[in-house]
Amino acid sequence: MQSGKRNTKGSVVVESFRKRLRLSLPRQLFNGKQKYLTLGLDDTPGNRQIAEAKAKEIERDIQGNILVPGTFDYTLNKYRPESFRLVEAEKSEYPISxxxxxxxxxxxxxxxxxxxxxxxxxxxxxxxxxxxxxxxxxxxxxxxxxxxxxxxxxxxxxxxxxxxxxxxxxxxxxxxxxxxxxxxxxxITIPKSQKNDDGEINPFSVYERDLIIEAFRSNKFCSKYSRVKHSYYSDYVEFLFLTGCRPSEAIALERKNISSDFRYVTFDCAVVLTDNGLAKKSGLKTQEKRKFPVNQKLKPILERVCEGKNNDDILFPSPQGKTYIDTGNFRNRVWKPVLNGLGIEYRKPYQTRHTFITLALENGLDAKDVARLVGNSPEIIYKHYAGNKRDLFVPEF
Known part of the structure; x- marks a missing residue:
């Protein structure tokens, strides 16, 4: 008999079940049915000695049952004080692993x-x-x-x-x-990376941004064996850079979110990970919705991706069709190889948002207006972007 594990046929095993000790009895004694003798003892070193002694006593009687019939007490009354009781094996709710x-x-x-x-x-x-x-x-x-x-x-x-x-x-x-x-x-809550800490806001330069967009459009670093070319995502990538929206907001967009005259994009949903996979939810992280004005650089992209689509069609669908882009797959299989190929320091696609905000401020847009465009509070823009948009210097008074 060995505590906690099964060994030879006919052995009695000491087990801990829900922090209490019990004896697992040999199946062949009960026509293949598993039964246990519960001891009513906590799983402590001292109690284990008691349990092991009782297991040895039963094993001796089992062995004696072969030579001297009747030695083993099938009622188990011989082996249990009042605190002991016989239970059958609990049936698992799950018949498969x-x-x-x-x-x-x-x-x-x-x-x-x-x-x-x-x-x-x-x-x-x-x-x-x-x-x-x-x-x-x-x-x-x-x-x-x-x-x-x-x-x-x-x-x-x-x-x-x-x-x-x-x-x-x-x-x-x-x-x-x-x-x-x-x-x-x-x-399960994913710990927020300190996205708004100075060290985590690491925007791309205009030069880097344009290199990335061009690499996507030209399939510069796409394997010739790849089933999905990088250019498939080029409009999606440029859209992120030109709007500063969150990736979860971009992949939730449908044709109806773009005005018929291509003057506005309405962000009102985001794609989140649920028990059933990616799903769209109404509302944004910090607001119900926001309208984003379309400039002349963004307009041709929207005209292109909206062509032939119905109101409920996804604007930037996954390569599989009418499903959402899996941002994790995109990041690892497409985004990362492009940045590596260009020799650009790796940053997550979310940095496209930081890039837009930083460039908007550097080009003279007021922090309050930037906040309205991207769905942040003016306080966040002032605290984490506006204060760091240019090098400090001391003027000569």
């Missing part, structure tokens, strides 16, 4: 997803899954805690979203009846 469901889920996704999606998204998630300390669906909270402790926050949230989607699919497929990851991702 997470990794088994995931394998079936992946096979399902292969039928409806592109090879690149499977290679760049689900291969990563499968790798995360293989490292989990348990695949027991009853331990979903333990899985979540491990994920949050071992995977970067944004990736951790995406992974939990995919696990929830996997379980939703398993429910639809009548494999399980409950999703233990349901709602978990919405409670």
């Amino acid at each position: 997470l990794n088994e469901i995931w394998e079936q889920f992946i096979e399902h996704k292969k039928k409806i997803s592109s090879p690149s999606t499977m290679r760049f998204q689900y291969r990563v998630f499968s790798n995360y899954l293989s490292k989990l300390p348990t695949h027991d669906l009853e331990k979903a909270v333990e899985i979540r805690d491990w994920v949050l402790s071992n995977i970067p926050p944004e990736s951790a949230k995406r992974f939990i979203v995919r696990l929830s989607a996997c379980c939703d699919w398993a429910i639809e497929s009548q494999i399980i009846t409950n999703n233990p990851f349901k709602g978990m991702s919405s409670k």
